[in-house]
Amino acid sequence: MPYVLPAGSNPATTAVQLRLDTPRLFSLMTPFWYAPERPLPAGLDAGLPATAPDPPDDSARWLKVGDERRPPLTDLASVPGVLWGLIASYGRHTLAVLVHDRLSAYADEGAEGERFVRQTAADEVFFQALRDPGRPDFRAPWFRSLVLWAGVSAARYWRFNRPGFVALAGATLGLWLAGWWLAQSIAGPAQPLAAAVLLVVSLVVLGVAGQVAIRVQRSGRTADRWISQALVALTIALLAAATFSSLPWPPVFGLALPGWAGLAALALFVAGSGVLAASPVRRDALLPLVVALAGPWVGLVAGVTVVVLYLLWIPDAFSPASCGPINTVEIPTNTVDGPRG
Template sequence: MPYALPPGAGPGTTGVQLRVDTPRRFTLMTPFWYAPFRRLPPALDALLPAPEPPPAPQPPDTARRWLLIPAGATDLASVPGVLWGLVASYGRHTLAVLVHDHVASLADTEPESTRFDRVAAADEVFFQALRDPEAGQYRAPWFRSLVLWAGVSAARYFRHRRPGFAALGGATVGAWLALGWLVENLGGRPFPLAAWILAVVGLVTVGVAGFFATRLARLQPHGPTPNPVQPTVVPTRLQAATSFLPDGSRPVGRASDIWVVRALAAVAIVLLLAAAWTALPLPPLFGIGVPGFLAIIGVAGFLAGSGYLARSPIRRDSVLPLVVALAGPPVGLVALITLAVLFLLWLPDAFGATGEGPVNTLERTGRRH
């Protein structure tokens, strides 16, 4: 278990206690320890905060590189409100966010000459905490982890190394140009009807996989330690109807039936990729195509930008443009849809008698309503 949590933490709990101060500000009430599952490179490990001598709290053991996360103020994940439909500021990634907040805040107090490397160490610890294989219920899903890691990494370059941020932007635009040329020219004769059928079946398969995963998660606790008082579970109707039942020696739940979800997810990916291929080539967007020479320039810019970012203390930064290029469109689409829905919900207030928009009563009065 990578976390040494306060007493009472376990399956079905948030691990720590947080006090709500404002809608965006919280206070961590219970300190805890975290140890990365893979030791950082020596150059980065030396930039992490070292344990203080006694009488300060001491690490749980000396076999791992423990980081103490003290009580204090936090805004959790600094996710814009329009993206909460995709990634909320709290959830299974909360402990990893608290680790990153503390280590990054210490880096901000160091000289500017070493600040980029220190924040890079904080970002590497953050990614490990998000995807720690031993974290159990505190391990974030892979897509959420990539989005959060890409967000903090892009912010690191914007704040502390502007040439790197420019390289990231150029590489991302280059990737979009190259991908745009590919979808306009790759493939044979498109079959729109077949593409729609494959896409619908693929999305339905995704929904079934999500439903089945949710039922499995409710059947059995998935924390880092078993719960001895957990009652014996019985198969769901879905399990009984589909014969996805383990033998009598294994409990029904996530540990035994997760292969079903993975199989459904794999089938959904194949169907959606087939739908995309069947729809190719796509017509130019707004009638404006991507010329071949721009695609070549885009590939060169992508390779140059990725090569520049590979010089970072974190080698994973070299794939940051690819992550931003692929995850950026769905993230932007979620933001646009959220803004449109919020505007539609606000429209009735615009024609109210007071002539005011929505009022945040919490900030005006300091009380909850």
């Protein structure tokens, strides 16, 4: 059994107790043990913490999650508020998230040169915990597991390996551009109407970005600034797509410029995936593919959520109260051992 839960736990529940400390932060009050189903490679296993005293047995590599004397804080799955309709902060993945929080905190305690390997080990254990066959009741669906793993892995590269993050971003963008070229080739030459639609949509998105920025500034929710920044980036991408679709491109060596751009984008995807394959976990080579497939749906859910929230909050826009429609709560900056999952 990969999980050893507190004595007297109800097998029909997650069997751990969480105490609500702030609107978004919980304390884990009942420590438990977890052992990965498959041992990690030696290089990654060294990135895990030493086994705590009194493990359940000596047959596995046991990890203790929680501390009775100083309960760790967690915000569970750290899902942004605009994505709560897609992936909940809690559910079958709750115990896996708590394991990941514990190992991520250990990664942050390491020397600068050790943090990437430690966090890689944490993400690998997290994926195993999400798909662990020993407890089907705690096993997340396979695609949701991949999306959660891709999210924490992208954050790992952003925090500890910026060149790897550039490779990930380039490979993802390359796959999107190659897919767009393929779809456009199948559909035939681009029509001026498509460029006009892209232009109108980009202007609408830019207007929403401005309104989001104003409301976020008034509410003081600095953690939500990324929403308006993401909308501005989407506006730029839509304008570029409109320009690319409307201009006549003469052929070069028998192939039109969009075709050369599509081939270059495909090469960028392959090159970026190859760079990520050099990671201690070869599965990282799949990161661009997972992000490219899931990213548009995640962005669509986030965009619809933001638009609907602002429509619902239109009456409050005329209220003197300083509040905003973003359904997140600012996490206090003076907390100790903040969430990692």
